[in-house]
Amino acid sequence: MAAYRTFGIFLTRQSLNINSSRLIVIPRNLRLREFRTNAGNSDGGAGRGSGNTLKLALLGTTVGATGGTIYSLINNWKGKDSHKEHERTLPIRIAQFPAGVKITKRYINPNDKTGLDITLFQFQTCPFCCKVRAFLDYMGISYSVVEVDAVLRQDIKWSPQKKVPMVLIRQADGSYVQMTDSSAIISLISTYLNDKSTDIGELADFYPTISFFDNDDKKKHDIMNKYFLMYQERTPKSYTKETEQTERKWRTWADQHLVHLISPNCYQSLGEAFETFQWFSEAGEWDIHFPKWERDLMVYVGATAMWTISKILKRRHNLSDDVRGHIYDALNKWMRELDKCKTKFLGGKQPNLGDLAVYGVLSSMEGCQAFKDCMEKTKISGWYYDVKQLVQQNRGNLIRERVEGQVPSLLTNVSN
Numbered sequence: 001m002a003a004y005r006t007f008g009i010f011l012t013r014q015s016l017n018i019n020s021s022r023l024i025v026i027p028r029n030l031r032l033r034e035f036r037t038n039a040g041n042s043d044g045g046a047g048r049g050s051g052n053t054l055k056l057a058l059l060g061t062t063v064g065a066t067g068g069t070i071y072s073l074i075n076n077w078k079g080k081d082s083h084k085e086h087e088r089t090l091p092i093r094i095a096q097f098p099a100g101v102k103i104t105k106r107y108i109n110p111n112d113k114t115g116l117d118i119t120l121f122q123f124q125t126c127p128f129c130c131k132v133r134a135f136l137d138y139m140g141i142s143y144s145v146v147e148v149d150a151v152l153r154q155d156i157k158w159s160p161q162k163k164v165p166m167v168l169i170r171q172a173d174g175s176y177v178q179m180t181d182s183s184a185i186i187s188l189i190s191t192y193l194n195d196k197s198t199d200i201g202e203l204a205d206f207y208p209t210i211s212f213f214d215n216d217d218k219k220k221h222d223i224m225n226k227y228f229l230m231y232q233e234r235t236p237k238s239y240t241k242e243t244e245q246t247e248r249k250w251r252t253w254a255d256q257h258l259v260h261l262i263s264p265n266c267y268q269s270l271g272e273a274f275e276t277f278q279w280f281s282e283a284g285e286w287d288i289h290f291p292k293w294e295r296d297l298m299v300y301v302g303a304t305a306m307w308t309i310s311k312i313l314k315r316r317h318n319l320s321d322d323v324r325g326h327i328y329d330a331l332n333k334w335m336r337e338l339d340k341c342k343t344k345f346l347g348g349k350q351p352n353l354g355d356l357a358v359y360g361v362l363s364s365m366e367g368c369q370a371f372k373d374c375m376e377k378t379k380i381s382g383w384y385y386d387v388k389q390l391v392q393q394n395r396g397n398l399i400r401e402r403v404e405g406q407v408p409s410l411l412t413n414v415s416n
């Protein structure tokens, strides 16, 4: 039985009365002994009754005082410094694949020896999802895809975490571990590929979610260690501290800088926003996956919403009206880094996770005018299409389907 030590009192789980946001603590000795005395007095005479009244009054005062103290302590806890507490949540496990979820397609690579059974919940053209796909494809991993409706999001209703990408990875006992956040997903799977002797569910616990308060005192959550590969004593020889740091630096740059330039560029005007969503509809094969009314809803609501949101994003990330200029600058900076390396890719002869992150983010806007402009106005196209060729060459065979409910193991499918 789990026990917690708080304010010098040992408490069992049963004596912790937990509601979703507040912890109400009743000391165990009070709870059990005093209430039992009362219950045993149901047949008591007048004298014993007045003794009980006194006890009850004392109990009431004690519980009231304790409750008051604890309430103010909790309020202090929840004050400005409460980010120091850092709540830590491990990735969730679910016993079965969520009922009603529809697999829309799979990529099956007959040469995949990873033993992984992965379902990716995604929006086809979300930059974070593109990043995860670029990684899975480049690594030649088989996976199933659930294309989530960006407006209604029925296929992720079961999940406490509402963002995509997220993956469900089947474990040896048939249950699933959920991993969210594109970079954490990539780090977890990379860690596993380097040492398959540890169960991926166990490795997932290296990536807990931590709560914190940002500068505006807003509560935020992020995954700790998301840019770290947990190689430990099995670090490959070619993976030096320097290569590790450079890779991490550019993965972070892709998430924290490059990605913020995508929306302001693709939804610059209402016309460009509609064009972008028409392309999303094509690239995501929405005509196969969603009825016309749902497609129209996604295009019209999505384009208008993103056009509005992109203005807010532009302000939030301190971008001037010359949003193209910002993305050209970013890509030129990336090219300078590649020139410095004097190799084809950041990873040398082969792309590393830095290359795949930058490529993945950029690939999300391939059908947009902004992408064409970037290819024309910067020197990035050589590197970009080299990575793309490798990603496509290693990717499994596309199998289109809509499967509802339990996913048969990908491995069974391959051997059949």
Ligand SMILES: N[C@@H](CCC(=O)N[C@@H](CS)C(=O)NCC(=O)O)C(=O)O
Binding pocket: 123, 126, 127, 128, 162, 163, 164, 165, 180, 181, 182, 183, 255
């Ligand atoms: N840090 C996350 C960001 C994921 C994210 O923001 N995804 C967007 C789609 S591009 C999303 O799901 N937004 C929905 C929401 O915020 O509710 C990652 O790297 O995966």
